[in-house]
Amino acid sequence: MLPEHIRSELRAIVGEQYCLDRQEALVAYSYDATPMQQALPDVVVMPKSTEEVQQVMRVAAGHQIPIVTRGAGSNLCAGTIPVGGGIVLVLSRMNQILEIDEQNLTITVQPGVRTSDIHQAVEGRGLFYPPDPGSMVISTIGGNIALNSGGLRGLKYGTTKDYVLGLEAVLPNGEVIRTGGKLMKDVAGYDLTKLLVGSEGTLAIITQAILKLIPKPQTQRVMLAMFADMAQAARSVSDIIANRIIPGTLEFLDQGTIRVVEDFKQIGLPTDVAAILLIGQDGEPQAVDRDMEKIAAICKNNEAVQIKVATTPEEADDVMTARRSALAALSRMRPTTILEDATVPRAEIAPMVAAIQEITERYGLHICTFGHAGDGNLHPTCMTDARNHEEIERVEEAFAEIFAAAIDLGGTITGEHGVGIVKAPYLEWKVGAAGIEVMKGIKKAFDPNNLLNPGKMFAKETRNRVVVNRA
């Protein structure tokens, strides 16, 4: 617990109601959506303005107290677990949409605005903010920016980084910086906007953001294509792109996932197929129809055993149900669900899925894979039980091999969830020792006393790289 005089300084800034150190509050802000991770903070502080954030930061700097910034706590990398104790700074009260600028096509928001509220606010005006992470009904935009969140629309529309034009952020010394602006072009100095996106709360506290908007696509259509062989599905993905079509959605489910989903929902999915692709296109009605026809033909060419094109919104809903239910169905199997996000170049999806299957079998685990086929971002999902320590050890070994396999195929250890605590031991595998040194240098330049989100991104020790002879 922090000494009384520090707590009273914090209370004076945000008010008694928003500076909590009772047991209940410490437990409630000791976790996020990451399995098996928990640590109690010393105090929970909920500021209402940039000025209050600055003052809290100055108190923390004065007494060398760590600050972990938190939005909804929906991340999957243990990015908001206060491993070093200190202050959990909850920004959910800073939840105002400050402006929608229809001339410049931007929206200016505070960090605590919910992602889906942004969607709702702009879509009512015929505008579009594409990033749609799976947790968008609860996640905050501040968290999305800090972790550079992705989603289903990554292939065609990119991810959060492609929509952040400007930021206001509080530095560890309490000063405020403003980067970028309502500008499509801005080369004045280092691109600090891009640097802060995905910095996981380790460099500064984001207190405001200007986001880019685009016109909302007029129409949207979806279809399912089922394949007896994973390679045929993967070839279809490559052929669609090679035919100069960029679908709005291009998702896939492997056989394990299909069986679990069908078992759970009974929506008539054939459980003998090896893979299902869920393909969607949006845009001008005529162009969308033309693309859907072409895509269906490509899938047929690649020996799809069944193709279902939705013709009504209800049918579209049915089609989407298969993908939307994947996580729900999988998470009901066992108490603990570990959802990873190893990512490979899209042409390497078939070998990656095969590698995951082989590793799963070798370790005697239950891992199903679904994900974003269009951008190579896979979600190998392990159903396990945190109470079974022996099994959890095998899970860790298996995932280490999966990360290694992804890197071998030119991929990465994490496509959209972030490094946080759980991927930190593997970061060096991806970026190399020199890469780590540069990143540590950047961290030092922003936060010399390591006050912001300590224990994240950089591990005390890098895990030994597993060398497996894959014949």
Place this chain on the structure above:
Amino acid sequence: MLKEALIEKLDYNELSNCMRCGFCQPACPTFRETGYEAASPRGRIALMKAVADGVMQPDQDFVDQMNLCLGCRACEPVCPAGVPYGQLIEQTREAIEEVQEHPTWVKAVRKVAFKHLFPRQDRMYRLGSMLRFYQKSGVQKAVRKLGVMRILPKQLGEMEAIMPEASGTGLKKRFGTTVIPAAGERKRRVGMFHGCIMDVLFNETNVNTVRLLTEAGCEVVIAEGQVCCGALHAHSGEREEARGLARKNIAAFRQADVDVIVSNAGGCGAMLQEYDHLLANDPQWHDDAKWFAERVKDISELLVELVAPETWDALPQSKRITYQSSCHLRNGMKVTKEPVHLLQSIPGATYVQLREGDRCCGSAGIYNLVQPEMAGNLLNEKMQHVAATQADILVTSNPGCLLQMKAGIKRAGLEGQMEAVHLIDLLARVQKKAAQ
């Protein structure tokens, strides 16, 4: 010690099944009001687990947080992992109740209500007669004139003002028999669950339910020996009392040998449907509990199944109708489409969807009496959405919700423009005259 009681009662497997994704939070009324993690289902489960894991002591904050939960269970349908939150909160409240030292007067009130009133239907009817005397004899008028209600807490006063006409005559006396034959060919033998408060304060709704059922081809049995469903007990931590009531109801309906057990109150129906969970550790009763739970249906499900839409007469004047669903009907019994389907099939009615009609109105059993501030906030928001529908009729499907909606209409100054009606009473109005 509360800690030991919690460890004993809580289903640790289900606590572990919560993966902390947080998808429950947008659906949770208390989280939406407060924005406070601990006041969300994910937060409350984390607190329960922290106690079970020895990370925290269950202090007064813990108890308060558990009591702030409405028990609306809106978190259950949106939970990807299918965690039965309603059961976890009831287990927690049972543990709290077991060790809690109430002031003497609270103990007395609880004892009278939970042990001597709700479980004894004869006493409920006698209370109904007394209430009726109060309403009819002029005492109520006098009391209101004297302004006695002003000294009661606001919520109690509001409830007194909208209290429906009570009845001391139960369903059985009204029909003079326990088996009412089907009109025409018998399609089902249906056991009518009349409820405790329902049969006293909403006796007319019960009578209408029987009439709609017999017209729909059901032989209706008013199973003798049935008692209160036990929902209020279970929600207040009196699970053992609830088990006793469950056994009585199971025996009564087993004896009546019915195909279906029908309820017209979402709160009761959801409880009845969970008797198998309630008696999971009672080997002697478990099979019968399962038999019972599988047969429970809401009246709307049965009507959609058995009644052709042409059955309904047009409303005398065209009306805009909106629907506030009962939380336990929706989240407990998972009945969502049927009531709307029935409303849409009434000629002359225009159905308008109520924004956030799937969100708790704040009634939640006796929640509006024990947590007036939160309940009041929820009701005010609810009435804003209700007013926006510009509906003439606000339909709901549970007695507590109905009373809360009546109070809300009064509070929002919508009296004279809008009436709150139970779905069954509205359907009774449009039941074809020739068929009656």
